[in-house]
Amino acid sequence: MGYLLIFFARVCDVTLATIRTIMVVQGRKGYAALIGFFEIIIYITALGTVMKNLNNVGNILAYALGYSAGNYVGITIEDRIALGNSTVQIIVNKNTSRELASVLRESGYGVTVLDGHGRDDDMDVLMTIIDRKKIKEIRKIIEEVAPKAFVTVNSTTIQSGGYFLKKK
Numbered sequence: 001m002g003y004l005l006i007f008f009a010r011v012c013d014v015t016l017a018t019i020r021t022i023m024v025v026q027g028r029k030g031y032a033a034l035i036g037f038f039e040i041i042i043y044i045t046a047l048g049t050v051m052k053n054l055n056n057v058g059n060i061l062a063y064a065l066g067y068s069a070g071n072y073v074g075i076t077i078e079d080r081i082a083l084g085n086s087t088v089q090i091i092v093n094k095n096t097s098r099e100l101a102s103v104l105r106e107s108g109y110g111v112t113v114l115d116g117h118g119r120d121d122d123m124d125v126l127m128t129i130i131d132r133k134k135i136k137e138i139r140k141i142i143e144e145v146a147p148k149a150f151v152t153v154n155s156t157t158i159q160s161g162g163y164f165l166k167k168k
Contacts, residue, residue: 002049003062009046010066011073013039018074026084027157082132084155090126090142091116091150097124100145104128107141129156 016039023032046066050059092100101111109128116123130138135153142149 003058006046006049006059006062007066007069009042009049010063011070013042013046014067014070015074015077016042018071019078022078022083025155028083082135084132085129085157086132086135087154087156088128088130088135088138089152089154090128090146091118091123092126092146092148094122094124096146096149097126100142100149101126103141103145104138107137109138 016035020032020035020039023029023035046063050056050063053059090100097113101113104111104126109130112127114125114127116125128138139151142151
């Protein structure tokens with residue numbers, strides 16, 4: 001029973017640590033502080049249990065396995081809640097860029113089009129900043145209109161201004 005307690009305590013505290021780290025990166029100070037409070041209580045409890053009996057290999061293994069599983073669970077949860085914004089950069093040939101920009105705009109996305117010059121051809125670079133939850137939706141549009149497009153997605157922190165998809 002002690003092994004399971006240590007394992008699940010580590011899963012919980014590392015999951016919280018992963019989510020807290022993302023909150024810190026995104027500047028969500030209040031949430032990060034609150035999550036950190038609970039994270040450290042769980043961490044100290046699990047660590048204290050292991051430290052009381054360092055000769056017990058099972059405790060150490062449960063602690064390490066909980067840490068590994070906590071990373072996995074934390075990243076999985078963060079992917080599902082998809083907090084924050086992303087910049088989607090789409091590099092596409094000039095023949096397709098107008099149609100893609102038009103479809104994206106009709107879908108409610110703000111799109112900026114820049115001239116680009118590739119190795120073999122002139123290209124356009126379409127950029128839009130979206131809510132991370134919309135990545136699958138925008139990828140579907142891109143795949144339908146411009147299946148050969150080169151697409152990158154980066155985390156973004158909004159400073160000011162811009163056009164964003166209206167919340168429903």
